[in-house]
Amino acid sequence: MAQLSYRDAVARGIAQEMRRDDRVVLVGEDVAGAGGVFKTTVGLLDEFGPHRVIDTPISEQAILGAAMGAAMTGLRPVAEIMFSDFFAVCWDLVVNQIAKTRYMTGGQVTLPLVIKTGNGGGLRFGAQHSQSIENWAMAVPGIKVVTPSTPEDVVGLMAAAIRDDDPVLFCEHKGLYSMKAEVADGEIVDTLGTAKVRRAGRDATILSLGMMMPRALAAAEDLATRGIDAEVIDVRSLIPLDTRTILASVAKTGRLFTVEENPQVLGWGAEIAAIVADEGFWDLDGPVQRITTPHIPLPSADSLEDLVMPSAESVASTVEKALQS
Amino acid sequence: MNSTRRHVHTPRVRRLARDHGVALDGLVGTGPRGRVTTTDVLHVEAVTTLSRNEMGAAQPSRATPAAGPSQTTAVIEVDVTRVAKGTHALLAAVVEAAVAALRQALPDRGPGVGIRVVAHEGGRARTIRDADRLSMAGLLHALEIAPDGPGAGIGVGPRHGAQPEDRTLAVHDAGGEGFLFESLPMAVGDLAALSVGAPVERVAVIVQPDGERGIGVRTCVHLALTYDDQLSRAAVAKMLAAVRTRLEGLGQSVGGGSS
Numbered sequence: 001m002a003q004l005s006y007r008d009a010v011a012r013g014i015a016q017e018m019r020r021d022d023r024v025v026l027v028g029e030d031v032a033g034a035g036g037v038f039k040t041t042v043g044l045l046d047e048f049g050p051h052r053v054i055d056t057p058i059s060e061q062a063i064l065g066a067a068m069g070a071a072m073t074g075l076r077p078v079a080e081i082m083f084s085d086f087f088a089v090c091w092d093l094v095v096n097q098i099a100k101t102r103y104m105t106g107g108q109v110t111l112p113l114v115i116k117t118g119n120g121g122g123l124r125f126g127a128q129h130s131q132s133i134e135n136w137a138m139a140v141p142g143i144k145v146v147t148p149s150t151p152e153d154v155v156g157l158m159a160a161a162i163r164d165d166d167p168v169l170f171c172e173h174k175g176l177y178s179m180k181a182e183v184a185d186g187e188i189v190d191t192l193g194t195a196k197v198r199r200a201g202r203d204a205t206i207l208s209l210g211m212m213m214p215r216a217l218a219a220a221e222d223l224a225t226r227g228i229d230a231e232v233i234d235v236r237s238l239i240p241l242d243t244r245t246i247l248a249s250v251a252k253t254g255r256l257f258t259v260e261e262n263p264q265v266l267g268w269g270a271e272i273a274a275i276v277a278d279e280g281f282w283d284l285d286g287p288v289q290r291i292t293t294p295h296i297p298l299p300s301a302d303s304l305e306d307l308v309m310p311s312a313e314s315v316a317s318t319v320e321k322a323l324q325s
Numbered sequence: 326m327n328s329t330r331r332h333v334h335t336p337r338v339r340r341l342a343r344d345h346g347v348a349l350d351g352l353v354g355t356g357p358r359g360r361v362t363t364t365d366v367l368h369v370e371a372v373t374t375l376s377r378n379e380m381g382a383a384q385p386s387r388a389t390p391a392a393g394p395s396q397t398t399a400v401i402e403v404d405v406t407r408v409a410k411g412t413h414a415l416l417a418a419v420v421e422a423a424v425a426a427l428r429q430a431l432p433d434r435g436p437g438v439g440i441r442v443v444a445h446e447g448g449r450a451r452t453i454r455d456a457d458r459l460s461m462a463g464l465l466h467a468l469e470i471a472p473d474g475p476g477a478g479i480g481v482g483p484r485h486g487a488q489p490e491d492r493t494l495a496v497h498d499a500g501g502e503g504f505l506f507e508s509l510p511m512a513v514g515d516l517a518a519l520s521v522g523a524p525v526e527r528v529a530v531i532v533q534p535d536g537e538r539g540i541g542v543r544t545c546v547h548l549a550l551t552y553d554d555q556l557s558r559a560a561v562a563k564m565l566a567a568v569r570t571r572l573e574g575l576g577q578s579v580g581g582g583s584s
Contacts, residue, residue, distance in 0.1 A: 254337045254363075285337040285363065325357055 001184060007177040009151035010040035010116070013158030014078055016187060018048050021076060024162055027054045027067055028080030028116075037082055038118050038177055060090035064115065068098050071113040076162060084119040084133045084171060091136075098167045099142030114161045114168050119147065120211055120261055121293075121309060122175035126300035132261040134209065135268050137169045138238050144192055145238040147171040149213035152183045153236060156190025164192060173210040193240030197249070201231035204255040204319055207246065207272060209235045212259040212310060219259075219315035228323060238268050246272060247280045254285030257319055259310050264292040291318050334361055345370040398508040398551045399561050403569045405524060406544045418572055419521050419548065420496055421461050426567035427494060427516075499549075500524065506549035516555055522547035 004012065018024045026044060028036075032055040035042035045053040056063050060081055067079035081087060087094060094115070102110050121130035137145045144166055148154045154172070161168035198213060199220050208216035213234045220230040231249050235242070250256050256276055258269025273288040291310045299305050334342070334349050338361050342349050347369050354361030408418045494516055499507040500523035509518040524544050531541040548568065552561050 254335075282336045282340040285335045 001182045003180050004151045004155075004183040005177065006148075006151045006154055006172070006179045006181075007038060007040045008042070009154035009183060010158065010172060011035075011042055011044060012183075013155040013188075014041065014162070015044060015047060016155065017076075017159055017162040018044070018052065020187075021162075022052075023074065023076045024078065025052045025054065025070065025075050026078045026080070027056055027070075028063055029056055029058055029082055031055060031080050036080070038172075038174065040116075040118075040172065040177070041080070060086050061093060064090045064093040064098065067113055067115070068093060068101075068111060071111040071167075072101070072109055076112045076114075078114045078116055078162060081115060081117040083125075083129045084117040085128050085131050087117070087133060087136065094137070094143065094169075095140050099140050102166065103142060110165045111167045112162075112165045114158070114170050116158075116170040116172060118174045118177075119171040120173040120175055121298045121305060122211060124300050124302055124305060125174075127297035130298040130300075130305075132171075132210070134169075134171055134238055135262050135266055138268055138271065139266075142167070144168040144240065145171070146192060146236060147173065147210040147238070148236060149173070149176065149208075149210050149234050151179070151181045152188065153190060153196075153234075155183060156188040157192070157236065159187075159189040160192050163189070168192070171210065175211040176214075179214075193237045193242055195236055195242035195245040196234045197231060197245065198234050199230070199232040201229040201253065203228050203253055204230045204257060204323060205246070205249040205253045206230050206232045206257045206259060206315065206319065207235050207269065208232060208259045209238070209268065210261065212261055215310060215312045216259045216315055218312035219319065222312065222316045223319055226320060228320060230319060235268070235272075241272070241275075243275055243279070247276065247283075250276055250280045251283040254283060255323065256280075256284070256288045257315070257322070258288075258290045258292075259315050260290060260292040261309060262292060263295045264290065265295050267292050286322060289318060289322050291315055338363055338366055341366045396511055396551050396553045397558075398549050399565060400506055400547055400549045401565045401569060402545050402547055404529070404543050404573050405546050407574075408544075408572060415500075415524065415546065416496065416498055416521060417461055419519070419568070422568040422571035423494060423496065423519055423564070425571060426564040494519065496521065500546070506547040508549060509551050511551055511553060517550055517552040517561075520547075520549040520551070522549070 014024070014026060018026075026032075026041060026048075028041075030037050031041045032045040032050065032053045034055075035045070041053070056066065063079050063081065067077040070077045081090070098111055098113065098115075119134070120132045123130065134145050134147055137143050144161070144164065146157050146161060146168060148157045158170060161170050198208075198217055201220065201224075204223075206216045206220060213232070216232045220232045223230050231253055233245060233249055235246075246256075256273070258267075258272060260267040260269045262268065267290065269290045269292065273290065276284070276288060291314060293308045293310070296308065299308065339349070341347075341363050342361075345366060347366050349361060349366075352361050352365070352369065353359045354365040356362040356365070405415060405418070408415055495509070495511065495518040497507065497509050497518065497520045499505075499509070499520045503523050504520075505525070506522040507520045509520045511518045524546050527543050527545050528540060529543040529545070530538055531543065533539050548565065550561055550565060556564075
């Protein structure tokens with residue numbers, strides 16, 4: 001066991017797979033010489049050389065086009081889109097090409113491709129560099145979507161994503177890059193489509209993702225001092241979604257809350273709320289409540305960004321109020 | 326608007342009521358704004374079952390026996406000299422100790438949450454949630470604002486959002502009638518029933534701070550725990566021993582005397 005930062009965990013996960021499989025390559029802006037603009041790929045150029053760790057021009061379309069072609073011809077590329085907001089400029093490749101190739105070739109061509117990206121807010125980067133875009137990708141059949149919230153999950157889910165034969169959008173939360181935690185030694189391989197119960201509880205289920213996980217956990221600890229025993233689930237993987245863990249928790253607690261960083265309209269929690277309304281209706285002991293940012297672009301001012309994003313305090317007060325009304 | 330108010334029941338309550346054959350129409354619950362909770366459904370089911378078993382006998386109460394496995398009562402005497410004087414203080418201390426002990430004896434399934442104070446005859450049920458998380462002061466306050474009177478009983482009921490399999494620890498004050506203890510039958514839904522008898526003064530052998538033995542006047546009560554096959558004999562022994570230790574050590578651990 002050793003302390004590892006979330007950002008170093010990204011490099012460790014990729015390196016683990018590059019050592020194991022020489023078909024794994026890394027492409028993106030500044031991923032090689034600079035070690036990544038967020039320093040998530042430090043050391044990879046030195047270990048694996050310029051043929052496998054490749055800097056690209058500033059063109060998201062070039063990055064994904066090259067990665068897609070590489071995946072179609074037998075490599076297992078990891079491509080970086082520096083800020084997830086920039087998917088907006090290469091969305092045709094993601095939605096119409098990468099997501100649909102396996103389907104449109106009748107399964108003859110698979111795309112074992114990981115698109116890693118810096119996602120989420122809280123760093124005062126403003127409206128165009130702070131978005132949480134998991135729900136954009138979730139809406140497109142053919143792409144898997146994962147967001148780890150701990151360094152160990154970064155390593156394990158990265159390995160699982162690289163070994164998966166389908167395209168996986170790997171959302172790294174920028175606000176978590178500096179977070180450190182113990183990570184097991186040796187090879188770590190996780191499973192896509194599995195949620196983790198971070199805190200067991202009986203009174204309410206709180207679903208969280210990425211940076212909202214530590215906040216939900218802090219809220220649950222606060223609620224515990226006021227007699228509310230909340231269960232916190234780290235969803236981790238939106239596609240595929242671990243509905244079994246979520247429904248079992250709701251069956252136990254009867255109450256469901258989602259903590260989402262995305263704007264409210266059509267956030268990932270809306271889909272889960274719909275699933276629970278359908279499959280877990282008779283377990284519900286009150287309305288499902290979603291705690292999200294409002295439907296506005298994220299402000300860059302410190303005070304305003306803090307105000308609009310879900311916080312441990314806003315989660316705790318929403319849950320407490322709901323259980324008492 | 327229709328003058329008869331339609332109560333809204335959550336899906337969970339409706340399913341529970343259906344599964345347990347409880348009619349929700351006209352029921353006023355103990356939840357916010359009179360909403361029927363899962364605990365209420367289980368309580369109504371218990372009372373209904375009792376009425377059925379009694380073949381229409383006068384009035385159902387928590388003290389009416391449930392159909393089910395045979396019940397046994399274990400009795401211990403506890404020195405409560407260190408516990409603050411007064412019925413409520415004694416009950417609060419016993420509830421606090423019993424909940425803690427039950428958690429210890431059954432680490433996997435504590436008694437759940439919420440104190441239900443039930444007046445013995447025709448009284449209105451009052452629920453105070455999260456009994457197992459209340460301090461002694463909180464329990465005392467809860468008891469003082471609850472209906473008082475002879476035969477007042479306390480049920481430590483399931484937690485908000487509890488599962489149907491959760492059970493209640495019924496606590497009953499038998500001291501009001503001057504009984505040393507009552508072998509209080511369990512109601513449906515009870516995990517066990519604890520009777521707290523009248524405090525009596527006894528001349529007893531005590532161990533003094535210097536380790537020497539002496540004679541002292543002590544206040545003692547009998548605690549009678551009625552249980553069935555949900556609890557093993559060993560678990561009951563462990564639980565009662567823990568209750569005794571907690572009550573007898575009370576003044577020491579909190580560093581204050583009775584007032």
